[in-house]
Amino acid sequence: MKKVIASFLVLLLIGFLAACGNDVDNIQQSEDEKTKAKTENTDDNSQEEQAKEEDIWxxxxxxxxxxxxxxxxxxxxxxxxxxxxxxxxxxxxxxxxxxxxxxxxxxxxxxxxxxxxxxxxxxxxxxxxxxxxxxxxxxxxxxxxxxxxxxxxxxxxxxxxxxxxxxxxxxxxxxxxxxxxxxxxxxxxxxxxxxxxxxxx
Missing domain, CATH: 2.60.40.1640 (Conserved domain protein.)
Structure with missing residues (x-):
């Protein structure tokens, strides 16, 4: 009986850790997307400013x-x-x-x-x-x-x-x-x- 309970607890712990791992992955993915979006916005702004500077008219x-x-x-x-x-x-x-x-x-x-x-x-x-x-x-x-x-x-x-x-x-x-x-x-x-x-x- 103790072995069954121990096995159950181990499975529960593994499931919990797996869920936490997914959350960590999701958080990391979300942070990566935010960083990418900020970089793209910065690039767009830089291109607009550069275009204005290069405008000869x-x-x-x-x-x-x-x-x-x-x-x-x-x-x-x-x-x-x-x-x-x-x-x-x-x-x-x-x-x-x-x-x-x-x-x-x-x-x-x-x-x-x-x-x-x-x-x-x-x-x-x-x-x-x-x-x-x-x-x-x-x-x-x-x-x-x-x-x-x-x-x-x-x-x-x-x-x-x-x-x-x-x-x-x-x-x-x-x-x-x-x-x-x-x-x-x-x-x-x-x-x-x-x-x-x-x-x-």
Whole structure:
């Protein structure tokens, strides 16, 4: 009888120790998961901070403008500048240079008209004495025909000849738009030159 009781107690003790061992394993696993989560969060934060430090652009989120001509709606959402923008020299070599970027949305709000507009061929004038045309290679395609209900969105890039993008206090943009009567009635043709001046500082 004593042997049975002793055997029972040994089995009970083994079961208890096994249960404790599982608890220890579970606690250890939980601690490992917490440590891993903290490490991942730290890595994510470090990557975000590094991305901000590596960002070569200065953002002017308040440099916005909205305007309409006929059925065309233009929306400048922000302006960015950099003196370390990537580009190409005349020989096709990669260089670092000064540039201005303009984020724009163009919308044809009509239901039956086709317009032509050319903001991606705009001329930029700056407070630092620059007058340059948009770079059509690096700019998004916002120009040409825009049919009824169509929305185009993208960036217009201007490379500066004299640099000093970070010193710019204001910019002026001009671009053209037109409408041709589909029936060939020239009296209904229309043309517009849009001019926008934006303060950056």
């Amino acid at each position: 200065t953002y002017y989120e308040d440099a916005t403008w909205e305007g309409t001509w006929e059925g065309l709606k233009f929306n400048i959402q922000k302006v960015v500048v950099s003196d370390e923008a990537p580009g190409l020299d005349d020989d096709g070599n990669e260089i670092t240079t000064s540039a201005v970027g303009v984020k724009m949305v163009v919308e044809n709000t009509t239901t039956d008209k086709v317009y032509n507009t050319y903001p991606d061929q705009a001329t930029l004038v700056t407070s630092t004495g620059e007058q340059v045309d948009a770079d059509m290679i690096y700019s998004d395609h916002l120009g040409g025909e825009i049919h009824e209900g169509v929305i185009k969105e993208g960036d217009i890039i201007f490379y500066l000849d004299r640099g000093e993008a970070e010193s710019i206090e204001w910019i002026k943009l001009t671009w053209s738009s037109d409408y041709s009567d589909p029936d060939g009635n020239y009296e209904n043709d229309k043309y517009e030159e849009t001019e926008v001046k934006l303060d950056l500082k």
